[in-house]
Amino acid sequence: MGRAPCCEKVGLKRGRWTAEEDQILANYIAEHGEGSWRSLPKNAGLLRCGKSCRLRWINYLRADVKRGSISKEEEDIIIMLHATLGNRWSLIASHLPGRTDNEIKNYWNSHLSRQIHTYRRKYTAGPDTTVTIDMSKLQSADKRRCGRTPGRSPRSSASSSKSKKSKQPDPEPEPESGDAKGASSPATAATSAAHSDGARSAVVDPDPNQPNSSSGSPAEGPCSEDATGPWMLDPIELGDLWEAESWIDALMSIGAGHDAVTQGFHAAGGQAQFHVFYRILPCLPIYCMAYFIVDHRTLSVVPFGVLCYCLEAKILYNLDISGKCLETI
DNA sequence: AAGCGCCGCAACCGCTCGCAT
DNA sequence: GATGCGAGCGGTTGCGGCGCT
Incomplete structure (x- = not known):
């Protein structure tokens, strides 16, 4: 029972x-x-x-718990990571030293989500704002909505200290057989999508409160890894807002020509994969970001624009990264 | 000054997963 | 492979503080 x-x-x-x-x-x-x-x-x-x-x-x-209010920089990181990762608070917290998942979750629910829902938030991150995501963390938390994190189990560490071979410190994200089905085919699709459609991908999340509700599990992050190759990006899924496709195309062009995007691409040695992602959330801003796979373990995210679509008024607002409204349609 | 409502934070709850047996 | 246990995670709840009337 x-x-x-x-x-x-x-x-x-x-x-x-x-x-x-x-x-x-x-x-x-x-x-x-x-x-x-x-x-x-x-x-x-x-x-x-x-x-x-x-x-x-x-x-x-815990001694390393940071007290005090969330700084502007931390807030920007939270927003960026949330747009990228969804409600994966522990994963977001892992990128903010001293902050706990509970704290970030509370902060989001009490401060940020409300601001975003009412369109009042000005996204004030500078154009050079780049959030670097440790992809090993992303990988370790991949395909998990919740549950324990591998390698963090006290029993695991205990068993390792007891000479029992523990499961690798995992310096290299390892391919997971269980994931292979979910990763390889999307990766293939992403590749074909990227190849057939320039360098565009999109992440659709119909319900921000249920980040894993769609098959693509956008909250699992934009990336997955196939067995041998570099990080691949998940495929496009189209949502109800796809009427805005032409605008997204336009924004993609903006992103492609954006200084920060260009610099990021060059900083990655020009060898990095370059994809533009959009997180499409009805009634929420669409964060337009370029992702650079800098190396096997590091993902850089460069924001370059925000789209806001008002369903009631059927108006699409095109904002620049400072929150200034460039135009409406 | 008292009552009321809102807000933020700490804590709880239920689900899920990894590991051991 | 099945099962049970321990533990992590995200959603939700409840309490206390604060501001407004």
């Missing part, structure tokens, strides 16, 4: 943590290290669920 509870909840304390509980938890982890969350409360003498302890440690007590 129902799920078994994650732990015995009878008699456990809930709600806010007290300073005393924090101290007990911090002391215990300082002495014994992280992990074994299930048994931790009992061993430490805390009347808390193991999950609660883990969350408290990760989101609050």
